[in-house]
Amino acid sequence: MVVRGWRWVVVALGLAVLVALPALVEALPADDEDVSPADLRAQVLASDDVAFSGYAISSGGLTLPVSDALTGVADLLSDQTALRAWYRGSDDWRVDVVTPTGETGTHRDASGTWTWDYADQRASRGDDPPLALPTAPDLLPSALGRRLLSEAGDDELSRIAPARVAGVDAVGLRYTPADPAASVSAVDVWVDPSTGLPVRVVVRSAGTATPALDTRFLDLDLSAPAATTTAFDPPPGADVTAERDLTDVDLGRQERADLPATLADLGRRSFDGVPDQIGAYGSGITVLAVSALPGRAAGSLRDQLERTPGAVVDDLGVRIAAGPLSLMVAGTSTRDGGSGTYLLAGTVTLDALATAARQIQEAAR
Amino acid sequence: MIAVELRKLFRRPRTWITIALLNSLPVLVAVLLKVTDLAPRPGEGPAFLSAVLTNGTLFPLAALAIVLPLFLPIAVAVVAGDSVAGEAQGGTLRYLLARPAGRTRLLVAKLVALVVFVLVTVVIVAIVGYVVGTTLFEVQSLGATTAVSGTSLTPDQVAGRTLLSIGYVTISMLGVAAFAMFFSTLTDSPQLATLGALAVLIGSSLLFTLDAASDIAPYLPTRYWLSFVDFFRDPILWRNVVRGLGLQAVYVVVLLGAAWANFTTKDITS
Numbered sequence: 323m324v325v326r327g328w329r330w331v332v333v334a335l336g337l338a339v340l341v342a343l344p345a346l347v348e349a350l351p352a353d354d355e356d357v358s359p360a361d362l363r364a365q366v367l368a369s370d371d372v373a374f375s376g377y378a379i380s381s382g383g384l385t386l387p388v389s390d391a392l393t394g395v396a397d398l399l400s401d402q403t404a405l406r407a408w409y410r411g412s413d414d415w416r417v418d419v420v421t422p423t424g425e426t427g428t429h430r431d432a433s434g435t436w437t438w439d440y441a442d443q444r445a446s447r448g449d450d451p452p453l454a455l456p457t458a459p460d461l462l463p464s465a466l467g468r469r470l471l472s473e474a475g476d477d478e479l480s481r482i483a484p485a486r487v488a489g490v491d492a493v494g495l496r497y498t499p500a501d502p503a504a505s506v507s508a509v510d511v512w513v514d515p516s517t518g519l520p521v522r523v524v525v526r527s528a529g530t531a532t533p534a535l536d537t538r539f540l541d542l543d544l545s546a547p548a549a550t551t552t553a554f555d556p557p558p559g560a561d562v563t564a565e566r567d568l569t570d571v572d573l574g575r576q577e578r579a580d581l582p583a584t585l586a587d588l589g590r591r592s593f594d595g596v597p598d599q600i601g602a603y604g605s606g607i608t609v610l611a612v613s614a615l616p617g618r619a620a621g622s623l624r625d626q627l628e629r630t631p632g633a634v635v636d637d638l639g640v641r642i643a644a645g646p647l648s649l650m651v652a653g654t655s656t657r658d659g660g661s662g663t664y665l666l667a668g669t670v671t672l673d674a675l676a677t678a679a680r681q682i683q684e685a686a687r
Numbered sequence: 688m689i690a691v692e693l694r695k696l697f698r699r700p701r702t703w704i705t706i707a708l709l710n711s712l713p714v715l716v717a718v719l720l721k722v723t724d725l726a727p728r729p730g731e732g733p734a735f736l737s738a739v740l741t742n743g744t745l746f747p748l749a750a751l752a753i754v755l756p757l758f759l760p761i762a763v764a765v766v767a768g769d770s771v772a773g774e775a776q777g778g779t780l781r782y783l784l785a786r787p788a789g790r791t792r793l794l795v796a797k798l799v800a801l802v803v804f805v806l807v808t809v810v811i812v813a814i815v816g817y818v819v820g821t822t823l824f825e826v827q828s829l830g831a832t833t834a835v836s837g838t839s840l841t842p843d844q845v846a847g848r849t850l851l852s853i854g855y856v857t858i859s860m861l862g863v864a865a866f867a868m869f870f871s872t873l874t875d876s877p878q879l880a881t882l883g884a885l886a887v888l889i890g891s892s893l894l895f896t897l898d899a900a901s902d903i904a905p906y907l908p909t910r911y912w913l914s915f916v917d918f919f920r921d922p923i924l925w926r927n928v929v930r931g932l933g934l935q936a937v938y939v940v941v942l943l944g945a946a947w948a949n950f951t952t953k954d955i956t957s
């Protein structure tokens with residue numbers, strides 16, 4: 323019996339080695355480097371010219387109660403998105419969203435972007451609008467890390483343990499926003515110390531262990547990709563269109579809005595391309611946008627938010643939170659909206675939203 | 688011994704009936720497409736089926752995508768499940784093992800015969816697909832084919848990548864074959880061995896759709912089956928193809944090891 327059993331022992335040992343191997347490789351400690359949080363942030367912000375190609379996975383943990391028009395954004399923030407990227411410079415890159423049987427590719431050149439959609443056989447040209455909804459290329463760890471750290475203060479930064487990401491011993495940086503209105507509890511960024519390139523970004527919200535967003539490279543090659551890889555010419559037979567951007571969409575900017583200079587202790591600021599009717603407040607990753615809503619849109623959105631589990635409905639309006647993102651329809655309580663109705667959206671707490679709504683009402687009196 | 692197994696396999700009428708049945712579905716789909724002129728949108732339905740109305744040379748790929756999820760693995764499980772258990776059920780296993788070649792060599796010979804069966808089956812599906820596709824649909828003799836990434840592929844590139852796909856699909860079936868062959872050494876009933884392999888296949892396909900199972904998804908035998916589509920991205924996305932090949936290799940090594948450990952120590956009574 324002992325003689326017979328040795329074969330099974332060999333098979334069991336082989337199986338154990340194969341099963342344990344990925345976990346053992348994962349458990350290998352990553353090397354750390356002695357670099358200050360401020361210096362590391364500066365390296366990240368200067369990594370805009372680092373060429374690379376890679377494969378990344380972004381996992382969103384948010385469930386957004388949005389209409390059909392915004393399902394693309396909702397999918398990005400709630401699902402897993404596989405991204406293939408080639409980056410030669412800030413105006414010469416390509417990011418493909420890869421699905422099992424298709425893909426959507428964004429090709430950036432000096433004057434705009436080509437977006438190729440295999441499912442629709444459509445190539446659309448965009449001209450770098452100043453105001454745009456989040457798209458898949460924004461979720462790439464390199465782009466998201468630079469964006470989220472761009473306004474972080476030195477006193478909000480700390481170092482965290484290194485991690486091995488896509489074969490890189492990446493050093494860790496944590497950005498904990500100091501603003502009491504912040505709904506993002508921390509942003510963890512792991513950075514390739516040799517180039518400053520962010521290789522993994524995790525956005526955390528208070529009160530939940532599941533990250534709101536976790537995006538990381540699985541493969542990374544720091545050599546420059548060929549220009550022919552990032553370039554794009556619409557294939558013969560493709561439907562070629564111009565991309566519709568947010569400047570074509572009615573965001574309520576026909577509505578008159580008298581917005582205060584501060585809301586919930588967040589100062590108002592201006593962004594290129596954001597019309598005056600939309601108020602932008604805050605800094606860093608604690609931001610709030612306020613827009614007057616046209617009547618019909620207000621009624622429909624209010625109904626939708628009221629049906630969302632966890633929605634808070636009171637005399638200020640209706641507000642909900644999806645992870646660190648919060649949304650509120652504030653103002654008149656008529657079912658069809660009407661003048662005096664505002665949409666508030668941002669990465670602030672529900673309490674901050676309520677304060678902001680109250681201050682808007684007071685300013686309007 | 689390998690030649691004996693191959694002769695035995697390909698002289699059986701049921702082997703060819705299986706291959707014929709396997710080809711019937713893509714042919715039916717092609718006829719329906721031709722008659723109705725209704726192809727699915729790109730990205731919907733089986734991979735590449737949307738493009739065959741305008742380019743019949745892509746139908747071998749569409750045919751592979753049609754049979755890959757169910758028909759092909761069923762055929763492989765039936766033949767592999769029969770490999771040892773069928774001999775036991777037929778009462779011929781004792782006579783086979785009376786030869787001096789030994790049980791390990793018999794297992795290897797059975798596996799090689801299986802690999803050849805899978806390759807022949809996949810190649811026949813591709814050939815029938817090519818003949819049907821170029822007969823029923825338009826053929827772009829000069830124009831280039833649009834890759835998934837929106838770039839253009841020359842006819843030579845399409846042919847080369849189709850051959851790569853055939854090889855990849857063949858290797859993707861080896862995991863199912865190894866499961867069925869292992870089960871075939873556990874039982875004297877080929878049906879039970881086939882059903883066991885199909886249960887694994889269905890379980891794997893189901894778990895792959897669950898977010899809750901995402902941590903084990905990379906290890907599911909069906910995880911990378913569709914990655915032959917990655918040959919038609921530009922540049923080719925090798926990541927999942929390489930992982931798919933590695934995963935099948937691991938399943939084959941582990942399950943053949945288990946089959947070997949079981950079969951070489953088993954009391955053969957039939």
